[in-house]
Amino acid sequence: MDDSWVLKEMGRGKVELKRIENPTNRQVTFSKRRNGLLKKAFELSILCDAEVALLIFSSSGKVYQFASHDMDRTVAKYRREVGLPDSSNPQFRTREFWRSEIDELKRSINTSEARLKHLSGEDILALGMRDLKQLERQLKIGVERVRSRKRRIVSDHATLLKRRHKQLQEENSRLHKRVKLKELQDGNISSGLVGENACTMFHQRIVHEEDFHNETGLPL
Numbered sequence: 001m002d003d004s005w006v007l008k009e010m011g012r013g014k015v016e017l018k019r020i021e022n023p024t025n026r027q028v029t030f031s032k033r034r035n036g037l038l039k040k041a042f043e044l045s046i047l048c049d050a051e052v053a054l055l056i057f058s059s060s061g062k063v064y065q066f067a068s069h070d071m072d073r074t075v076a077k078y079r080r081e082v083g084l085p086d087s088s089n090p091q092f093r094t095r096e097f098w099r100s101e102i103d104e105l106k107r108s109i110n111t112s113e114a115r116l117k118h119l120s121g122e123d124i125l126a127l128g129m130r131d132l133k134q135l136e137r138q139l140k141i142g143v144e145r146v147r148s149r150k151r152r153i154v155s156d157h158a159t160l161l162k163r164r165h166k167q168l169q170e171e172n173s174r175l176h177k178r179v180k181l182k183e184l185q186d187g188n189i190s191s192g193l194v195g196e197n198a199c200t201m202f203h204q205r206i207v208h209e210e211d212f213h214n215e216t217g218l219p220l
Contacts, residue, residue: 021126026059034064041066053078061107 020026034056045052045068053074056064067074078084117123118135119142127135 022128023126023131024128030058038064038066042068051077059107061104 020029037056038054041052041054044050050068051074052066052068053071054066058064065071114123118127119139124132124135
């Protein structure tokens with residue numbers, strides 16, 4: 001039986017299995033195939049009296065499960081069959097816990113990196129209209145926050161400059177008053193010296209004239 005016959009019997013074209021890039025289409029496909037898989041597991045357990053345990057984790061970490069019997073019992077049975085350590089062992093639980101934490105951190109990092117790329121305009125070809133509109137809203141909010149912060153910084157800087165300018169004006173006014181006061185003080189001292197010198201010269205002149213009168217007998 002060749003591939004062309006199989007494809008003809010299936011009534012569909014050849015489809016390459018790869019990751020669906022569009023998030024909306026990927027979620028729709030996941031939901032449909034998950035439900036189909038859970039239904040098949042249930043039918044298998046009923047029709048064939050099989051012990052079936054099915055676990056499905058979505059890309060966001062949400063878990064879906066089906067168990068025809070007790071899930072823990074089936075998982076423990078599987079671990080014994082393949083030679084894995086007992087999950088009831090405390091050491092094993094610790095390792096499993098940290099492994100789960102690491103996986104969760106990896107998923108969170110991948111999601112954050114994808115969002116950062118989208119915010120910078122990268123890897124947006126696979127986004128649908130709904131995702132693009134949401135991204136546009138996020139960008140508008142981010143731009144407005146940046147502008148608001150810039151306006152706040154400019155306003156604070158302008159207020160600081162005005163305050164500094166006022167301080168410089170007040171300091172300049174004080175210096176100007178000090179200079180004027182110093183000039184007035186220097187002027188008063190100079191006037192006092194001139195007056196004192198004039199009095200001294202006048203007194204010396206009178207003494208000289210008196211001496212001249214005494215010596216010559218001439219009237220003053």
